[in-house]
Amino acid sequence: MRRATTGLDLALAGLMTVAACAEVVISGGGGTALGFGVAATLLIAFRRRIPLVTACGVTVCLIAESVFVEPPDRAVPMFVLILASFSVAAHANRRDAAFGLSFLSLAMITTGALDAGDDVASLLPGWALFVGIPGGVGVAFRKRTGDVAVMEARAAAAEVAALEAVEAERRRLARELHDVVSHAVTLISVQAEAGQAVIDSDVEGARRALAAIGAASQDAVAELHAMLALLHEPSDESTGSTSTGLADLPSLVAGVRAAGLRVELVTRGVSALPPAADHCAFRVVQEGLTNALRHERNAQVRLVIDHADADSAIRVESRGTRHQSSYGGSGRGIAGLRERVAAVGGSLEVLDHDGTYCLQAVLPR
Incomplete structure (x- = not known):
């Protein structure tokens, strides 16, 4: 666990799990929705060390909940999607980031397509809000982190x-x-x-x-x-x-x-x-x-x-x-x-x- 996560990410995952449980109970959701919500939030604990696992796990949870229960319209699952998109773009290598963002895009499209209250026109803005923009911010963060690491290495060498x-x-x-x-x-x-x-x-x-x-x-x-x-x-x-x-x-x-x-x-x-x-x-x-x-x-x-x-x-x-x-x-x-x-x-x-x-x-x- 020490190699797979950090104390900060564990605390964040715990806080989001509590929020997800409270949101499901308040909205009157059943045990299946609660299970998928808890699983998705717990995966946030691994967002920095193994971000592709987090992206794939969140994708499975969102698609499964959309298929077996109903597309989640709660705040916590959407925040999990945003955080997973940012994390896989920021902390994974380019190939894993491309795979992770593709999986999360699939989750977003599936959720929107199965939601009777959404139309096709809303898929693109939804994808941009929950996957595209967070992914772009993550890519910029990764580039900046790499630049800082290079400058630190050069400074140390100098x-x-x-x-x-x-x-x-x-x-x-x-x-x-x-x-x-x-x-x-x-x-x-x-x-x-x-x-x-x-x-x-x-x-x-x-x-x-x-x-x-x-x-x-x-x-x-x-x-x-x-x-x-x-x-x-x-x-x-x-x-x-x-x-x-x-x-x-x-x-x-x-x-x-x-x-x-x-x-x-x-x-x-x-x-x-x-x-x-x-x-x-x-x-x-x-x-x-x-x-x-x-x-x-x-x-x-x-x-x-x-x-x-x-x-x-x-x-x-x-x-x-x-x-x-x-x-x-x-x-x-x-x-x-x-x-x-x-x-x-x-x-x-x-x-x-x-x-x-x-x-x-x-x-x-």
């Missing part, structure tokens, strides 16, 4: 999309912050340790370390300012976040060389990467160099950038003495880099074999 966009932007900013801050802090830490070690014996070396710290700090501050500007102005992945690219590799390599990292740079072909992929390639190189500085002593790095016709391959190989860095890392670098590479349609591999750590990315051109 809300989910907005939340996903916010989450994607949050992850993008987190990746950018990680790359900028991690690289800068690593350079500063290495230079600070080097400067502290030689401050008494090599004043010029200490000065170079301090100069390198200043340069790394200025680069980091410039990138952070650029990122903060993105938060105040509308931008997308293709504009604001791609300010750096492979064209900035010379300054990046110079900075890590100043920190004591030995880097061999090999470039083949001409870069024609889209801006987002170009920025991603720069971050791959930056992550590889930063990890070499952080986790290897006396590291030798070979950086190979191979621009082919369909894609560009970036390979950062480092070999050195592994150690646990005192200025460590968050552990999010590689995970964030995978997301970044996947976002531009590329692939990332991390290889660690025979003392050689390799970070390799392939980015589509």
Whole structure:
């Protein structure tokens, strides 16, 4: 019953049953008329969940009462007919609604034809009043309900999309912050340790370390300012976040060389990467160099950038003495880099074999 009806429809059916009983008693009808009237009103309980059953049942009750007793001229049966017509049009699918309205039309025509007090001319107005107009209102109600459901679904989808966009932007900013801050802090830490070690014996070396710290700090501050500007102005992945690219590799390599990292740079072909992929390639190189500085002593790095016709391959190989860095890392670098590479349609591999750590990315051109 819970699947077939609702509490409101049960209450409505009960109220109409009481009204039907009172109307039959007042009009002096017999038990047969009472039975058909009660059956028709009880069927209203199913008007919303199984409206075709309600329409067919009401049709049978009205035709049976018209044939075996007399055509009902009471108010409740007519109201039941109106409500059944509206319900089957509003809550059934199109095919069931067409069948239901056809059955109810048959009931209306049969009742009118068997009523001696009605003439043929009154059938059409009667049909329009008790079946046609309620059915039309039901169709309009169903269409409006469907439109509201579609709009609600679209609104829910838009809300989910907005939340996903916010989450994607949050992850993008987190990746950018990680790359900028991690690289800068690593350079500063290495230079600070080097400067502290030689401050008494090599004043010029200490000065170079301090100069390198200043340069790394200025680069980091410039990138952070650029990122903060993105938060105040509308931008997308293709504009604001791609300010750096492979064209900035010379300054990046110079900075890590100043920190004591030995880097061999090999470039083949001409870069024609889209801006987002170009920025991603720069971050791959930056992550590889930063990890070499952080986790290897006396590291030798070979950086190979191979621009082919369909894609560009970036390979950062480092070999050195592994150690646990005192200025460590968050552990999010590689995970964030995978997301970044996947976002531009590329692939990332991390290889660690025979003392050689390799970070390799392939980015589509």
